[in-house]
Amino acid sequence: xxxxxxxxxxxxxxxxxxxxxxxxxxxxxxxxxxxxxxxxxxxxxxxxxxxxxxxxxxxxxxxxxxxxxxxxxxxxxxxxxxxxxxxxxxxxxxxxxxxxxxxxxxxxxxxxxxxxxxxxxxxxxxxxxxxxxxxxxxxxxxxxxxxxxxxxxxxxxxxxxxxxxxxxxxxxxxxxxxxxxxxxxxxxxxxxxxxxxxxxx
Amino acid sequence: xxxxxxxxxxxxxxxxxxxxxxxxxxxxxxxxxxxxxxxxxxxxxxxxxxxxxxxxxxxxxxxxxxxxxxxxxxxxxxxxxxxxxxxxxxxxxxxxxxxxxxxxxxxxxxxxxxxxxxxxxxxxxxxxxxxxxxxxxxxxxxxxxxxxxxxxxxxxxxxxxxxxxxxxxxxxxxxxxxxxxxxxxxxxxxxxxxxxxxxxx
Numbered sequence: 157x158x159x160x161x162x163x164x165x166x167x168x169x170x171x172x173x174x175x176x177x178x179x180x181x182x183x184x185x186x187x188x189x190x191x192x193x194x195x196x197x198x199x200x201x202x203x204x205x206x207x208x209x210x211x212x213x214x215x216x217x218x219x220x221x222x223x224x225x226x227x228x229x230x231x232x233x234x235x236x237x238x239x240x241x242x243x244x245x246x247x248x249x250x251x252x253x254x255x256x257x258x259x260x261x262x263x264x265x266x267x268x269x270x271x272x273x274x275x276x277x278x279x280x281x282x283x284x285x286x287x288x289x290x291x292x293x294x295x296x297x298x299x300x301x302x303x304x305x306x307x308x309x310x311x312x313x314x315x316x317x318x319x320x321x322x323x324x325x326x327x328x329x330x331x332x333x334x335x336x337x338x339x340x341x342x343x344x345x346x347x348x349x350x351x352x353x354x355x356x357x
Numbered sequence: 358x359x360x361x362x363x364x365x366x367x368x369x370x371x372x373x374x375x376x377x378x379x380x381x382x383x384x385x386x387x388x389x390x391x392x393x394x395x396x397x398x399x400x401x402x403x404x405x406x407x408x409x410x411x412x413x414x415x416x417x418x419x420x421x422x423x424x425x426x427x428x429x430x431x432x433x434x435x436x437x438x439x440x441x442x443x444x445x446x447x448x449x450x451x452x453x454x455x456x457x458x459x460x461x462x463x464x465x466x467x468x469x470x471x472x473x474x475x476x477x478x479x480x481x482x483x484x485x486x487x488x489x490x491x492x493x494x495x496x497x498x499x500x501x502x503x504x505x506x507x508x509x510x511x512x513x514x515x516x517x518x519x520x521x522x523x524x525x526x527x528x529x530x531x532x533x534x535x536x537x538x539x540x541x542x543x544x545x546x547x548x549x550x551x552x553x554x555x556x557x558x
Contacts, residue, residue, distance in 0.1 A: 160421050160422060160428065160446065160450070161421045163421075163423070164446075166407075166408070167405060169404075170400060170401040170404040171401070173389075173401070174386050175385060175389055176382070184376060184377075184447075185376075187446060189405060189409050190409060192409065194409055194410050197406060197409035197410070200374070200405060201403070202402070203367045203368045203370075204372070204401060204405065205398060205399055205402035206364055206368075207364045207390055207391070208391060208399075209395050209399070210364055211362065211364055220362045220391070221361060221362060222362050228361075245365075246385075249358060249359065252359060
């Protein structure tokens with residue numbers, strides 16, 4: 157693409173670094189920016205800059221936070237004997253939205269993925285082990301994606317914690333609520349038969 | 358959505374103002390930002406802010422420009438007797454990419470759309486009329502979208518310039534090069550038959 161202005165070229169190049177945003181979408185975003193009031197664009201730019209430069213992470217669970225400890229870790233209403241291990245912030249938000257979990261979290265910051273150069277040391281696994289050793293955790297729910305990387309990470313964590321008297325569980329897999337059998341993929345359907353549960357439980 | 362940090366909430370709210378970006382995509386963008394180096398995010402924020410605050414528009418054709426006159430208007434190689442009227446910057450870039458047009462442009466900044474509150478006065482039509490009256494323009498190619506709004510704008514401009522000895526043309530409509538007849542929509546196919554051209558021309 158030949159741009160009529162160096163400013164536009166730079167903005168398109170920067171915006172097209174976002175995942176799923178190509179040069180054409182980035183140009184559409186720049187045209188949108190050009191139609192906004194300057195003070196609104198300055199607000200946008202500040203929000204983008206500040207979310208990176210001012211963000212803090214909870215010292216305990218590594219979730220993003222506005223202070224040293226996140227709201228969830230600070231709350232006395234949460235069950236601190238139950239900890240859910242997730243990949244990132246989005247998973248915390250998704251589980252919080254269900255209102256079905258009353259424990260604390262531990263945010264790994266990713267899953268083990270050798271192909272992307274992510275080993276256990278890039279994740280918050282050592283800090284999870286240290287929490288497991290020092291805090292009074294009874295049960296650890298590992299809620300990672302059902303992908304080879306997620307399964308590897310689940311296995312690695314379970315090995316690392318095998319010496320501790322902590323119940324390790326994973327979230328259940330199966331047919332979605334409201335899902336029809338004929339549209340389910342074979343692996344999920346097969347697994348839902350193998351891991352069937354007694355009716356009424 | 359409940360956000361664990363006010364900074365994230367503000368960034369998601371700002372980013373979801375982009376066309377086609379919802380809260381979930383915006384959150385994905387924020388997570389991407391959090392994984393970048395701070396100096397890269399500052400560059401992104403600066404590019405976004407500067408494209409709006411430092412951008413200039415060509416005094417003659419209203420295309421974006423780094424100076425008072427854009428590169429196209431300044432060029433002595435372009436045919437200043439031929440002017441192409443387009444909606445916005447993207448259309449200029451698309452036509453420039455074809456290398457088939459050697460004239461100048463006139464960027465309207467939109468099309469007449471009463472439903473969106475855009476009348477002729479919101480567009481650069483008065484300035485087009487003044488260019489037509491003062492410059493030595495022989496032909497005006499109106500290259501607007503084949504939508505009711507585009508057609509209305511084309512009609513409005515042709516009326517406004519009717520008193521001047523300027524040839525007004527529009528870009529041709531028809532079946533795309535490489536397009537198959539059976540997949541063309543009826544209106545385009547019908548119009549391509551009505552406006553058939555002698556073979557070999």
